[in-house]
Amino acid sequence: MDPKECKLTLIGYSHEHKGYRFIDRENDSVVISRDARFIELGNGTSSVELPVSEDQSSSADQCLYVKGVGEDRVFLLVYVDDILLASKNNVDIKRIYDSLNNVFKLTCLGEILHFLGLEVKRENGVLPIRLKQYIDKLVAVNGMHDAKTAKSPMNSGYLNEVDNSELLKDNTKYRSLVGGLLYLSVIARSDIAASTVILGRRVAAPSEANWTAVKRVLRYLKLTREYYLRLGGASEEPLVGYSDADWAGDPESRRSTSGAVFFYAGGTISWASRRQSCVTLSSMEAEFVALSEACQETIWLRQLLPDFGEDQTQHTEIREDNQGCLTMLE
Structure with a gap:
């Protein structure tokens, strides 16, 4: 993760890649970096410092970093000053931990049992939390x-x-x-x-x-304090979502509430319940708004899962029960 200093020409910001775009005139190439650091040199000039690393920040979650490919991947998840490291290879975990410990003062707590209030168990390929x-x-x-x-x-x-x-x-x-x-x-x-x-x-x-x-x-x-949320256990099950809404459920604002839940590989991985930002004139409209919100979550999940090696090669099904909404979509 050592940075290197180089002379580049800034040409703008890439919203697609969420990083700065530079021209490297020496190598006649375009460089994109999320972590560029500008250093003022005086006389109206500046230098750009870029990190040299194979680590990649997830485009779906800026707190998730992935190193390597295939079975050799190492995942690093950051939440303020707490870090989770995951890999099939303990040697890789140890190497990255030592590298980080050279820069930051870290305390290794071993295999995850508790994290941010969560209690984590392992049961035959299933993670109950x-x-x-x-x-x-x-x-x-x-x-x-x-x-x-x-x-x-x-x-x-x-x-x-x-x-x-x-x-x-x-x-x-x-x-x-x-x-x-x-x-x-x-x-x-x-x-x-x-x-x-x-x-x-x-x-x-x-x-x-x-x-x-x-x-x-x-x-x-x-x-229900003993209840667990089950993650995993059915690796063959694809990503599937369910969307629903009430209509004018809030008697004060007359706004509806959207609800959605997503399942993957035998576990519930995402859910939401939120009041809609607009007033809909029918139950069909309320269901359509809820479905559009569920589609946004689907796009994000399909962007996130490949970072974990779970490529989404088939379409994602979102199940909806309002016939008027389904007819309009057809």
């Missing part, structure tokens, strides 16, 4: 050790209930709990994604009823 300890922490912080559990995260008619309760005098605890639930819903608990997003709309001015509802989600998590 969960956040049991994180849930226990939320229960303890909010004083709900003795609270009864709930069988569902939210009442199905919650959005249509009339809220006449008083506003919370201090919304700090509400904001904190919703933030914790959002982290859970993004990382490994897709079953609370919809209810958490709905409750997140009230963080500016939550009421007593909202506080009761958010505690119900936590009581549901208390019941």
